[in-house]
Amino acid sequence: RTAAVHFEPDDQVDRLKSEILRKLTYSLGKAPAAAQAHDWLTAGILATRDHAIDVWQASTKESYATGRKRVYYLSLEFLIGRSLADTLNNLGLTEPMTRAMRELGVDLPEIETIEPDAALGNGGLGRLAACYMEAMASTGVPALGYGIRYDHGLFKQGIENGRQIERPEDWLSFRNPWEFERREASYRIGFGGSVAASGPDQVVWTPEETVFAVAYDTPVVGWRGRDSTTLRLWRARAMHPLSLDAFNKGDLVGAVAERNRAEAISKVLYPNDSTPAGQELRLRQEFFFTSASLQDLVHRHHRQFGSLDNLAEKAAIQLNDTHPSLAVAELMRLLLDEHKFNWEKAWEITNATISYTNHTLLPEALETWPVALVERLLPRHMQIIFGINARFLDAVRRRSPDADLASLSLIDEHHGRRVRMANLAFVGSHTVNGVSALHSNLMKETVFAQLHRAFPERITNVTNGITPRRWLLNANPGLTRLLQEVCGEAVADDIGLVRQFGAHADDRAVQERLAAIRRDNKLRLAKVIQQDCGVVVDPEVLFDVQIKRVHEYKRQLLNILETIALYNAIRSEPYRDWAPRVKVFAGKAASNYTTAKSIINLINDVAAVVNNDITTRDRLKVVFLPNYNVSLAELIIPAADLSEQISTAGMEASGTGNMKFALNGAITIGTLDGANIEIGERVGADNIVIFGLTADEVEIAKRNPRPSAEVIRATPHLEGVLDAVAGGAYSPGERDRYAQLVEGLRLNDWFLVLRDFESYHQAQRRVDALWADRARWWQMSVANTAHCAWFSADRAIGEYAERIWHVPAGQAARA
Ligand code: 26W
Incomplete structure (x- = not known):
């Protein structure tokens, strides 16, 4: 079914221009000279919506008639x-709309960012x-x-x-x-x-x-x-x-x-x-x-x-x-x-x-x-x-x-x-x-x-499944262009074609292109990090990302405790060749979920200490981006090198962020939980970093809990990390701010943060080694993108x- 009459490109731009101006004048009652950015956005949306309506009415009519x-x-x-960027893209109107707006003196990508x-x-x-x-x-x-x-x-x-x-x-x-x-x-x-x-x-x-x-x-x-x-x-x-x-x-x-x-x-x-x-x-x-x-x-x-x-x-x-x-x-x-x-x-x-x-x-x-x-x-x-x-x-x-x-x-x-x-x-x-x-x-x-x-x-x-239109084509235009060159223009219509990308895992030219694309995406994110967190991060370092709702079972706490261990390790051996990293966190806690809010507080407190320490200056940064939402995810995911999917096994029903990262070529560090397992099956065991207890082992561990004290004794570095947190090393103004949080772990490690700590720590060192071998890293990245088309929402639907x-x-x- 074709939605609307197709125009020659120039005609189409002219037509869109006059549609936008009509909306501005007659729907918003504004003259172009008086229009604010928001008016242009609304006029653009209304013009786009007209095109959507043509499709919509045809769809509705057909489903009724038949x-x-x-x-x-x-x-x-x-x-x-x-909605604007995605709707335009699906309608094939991104190019002409961009040109139409430009000819009216408006930068489309810029006004798109003010859409709520x-x-x-x-x-x-x-x-x-x-x-x-x-x-x-x-x-x-x-x-x-x-x-x-x-x-x-x-x-x-x-x-x-x-x-x-x-x-x-x-x-x-x-x-x-x-x-x-x-x-x-x-x-x-x-x-x-x-x-x-x-x-x-x-x-x-x-x-x-x-x-x-x-x-x-x-x-x-x-x-x-x-x-x-x-x-x-x-x-x-x-x-x-x-x-x-x-x-x-x-x-x-x-x-x-x-x-x-x-x-x-x-x-x-x-x-x-x-x-x-x-x-x-x-x-x-x-x-x-x-x-x-x-x-x-x-x-x-x-x-x-x-x-x-x-x-x-x-x-x-x-x-x-x-x-x-x-x-x-x-x-x-x-x-x-x-x-x-x-x-x-x-x-x-x-x-x-x-x-x-x-x-x-x-x-x-x-x-x-x-x-x-x-x-x-x-x-x-x-x-x-x-x-x-x-x-x-x-x-x-x-x-x-x-x-x-x-x-x-x-x-x-x-x-x-x-x-x-x-x-x-x-x-x-x-x-x-x-x-x-x-x-x-x-x-x-x-x-x-x-x-x-x-x-x-x-x-x-x-x-x-996830829609590849929003999460790959629109969020990551650089990678999309490369995929279209390698697998053909039709990848946009048939995401299954990304499989062909797998044959190019060892191709140096492809690897260099990937590195350049990722670097651009990281630069875009680095600007936002600087604006919103006041922290300067180097796009050359490993971007290690955990973004999702904050919940004990998702174990942001495991991530930040391991970050502290890494920080201590770097400080005690500053001249070792540590893989420089930035730890990126974002996510909201339910307003009445005290423990989750305390975890957010701890991440920010750790960030304040780490980011101001000159010994670890070019090795480690920690940032917590405020107000995680869909738009922020679209910015962060294409910039991620490492995707943290570290829930207690058996507790994350599926996860969908994990799929978005993998399709965009990030490497997953994760437990055998939810869809991580299926990602691992598709990308192959060599192209994912798995750690921790399995769901069956978690079951057993819960029936026979091992006392925290024993786990802590058996885990190098853990005692020191917990003591520091509980003793106020990261909250000097309020020494017992995290006393309860740590006491909770010592009393009942329900989410097995302590139990999985060592395994996670080791897995992170495997990540360090992989990152050091950059050719290997890009091979893995190619494999992830090439084998994740199955996670398309089209397949699920x-x-x-x-x-x-x-x-x-x-x-x-x-x-
Ligand atoms: C009634 C309170 C309440 C509110 C929301 C109970 C349960 C929920 C949701 C089910 C929470 C949720 O979003 N679950 C997530 O669903 C995703 C889509 O299937 C999965 O990928 C996640 O693993 C799962 O946590």
């Missing part, structure tokens, strides 16, 4: 980042959803992504005196030129109230409170503008924005109380990554967007096909983790109460339509809600959940009398009766998937062991489409 099956991707998070970074997500799960929306558009899978249009995305992180401070994020303050408000697509979302039986399986629910969900649509254009998907985000509005009663009595606060309560639902993203907030407002968010999305898709299906009997043939609903688990109960409610299906038929349709992706096995991350809360907020849904549970447990009991019903139940009876959202999602889905081979296997053995016995066919694996959704892709995913 009655094709559609995917509905329900996610409480979409971590989008900036849409951070409607916390980390991996949210970014995955964004990559998948783009990959579905690129591979021709008709799809709608459903989520919440938060007024405020993930908080902005500042570092003050070495400590994280949170500032509110405000991405909508200049409006969002990409979106379309759809007042006509709005639904009533009920809360509370009472229920009364009205038929054998039917109930009338009379909510006590009702809020409106209003749709905001954004087109997501795929590669070469062949196709597009839609991101539909819901905003909460009050039914009655002003209570006239209260207003007339002079109660001005009371007059807007309903409005405030309703609009609170889409006010702000919860900044928790992996621990449930447990607040009522969060449950309201979950139901709000789940109900709006299901009402919308059921309504549209009914309008298109006149019946819901064939819903499962035309709709695949994917639950991105348990946050939208209420979809199971809400779809049942719509089928039973509104469309008068009987229970059996409604259940059959629900189960055939829904599937669920699990993203974490950390026990503290598994969502549960008190039965009493669900009952009060969603009385009908609680009834339905009990109904599902009774039938499910009955069926299991009949089939296998010795089954462990207490652990299968949708209700946890041990902690004051709570609804287990993972069990609800699991039972309600036809397929449940993990996000890496190891993770999917561990699901079967641990958290979902009993459910897996009850449904041995249900769990499958789809290893995560192809697997979902074929094995879970049963939708034909428009274009076969080639990876």
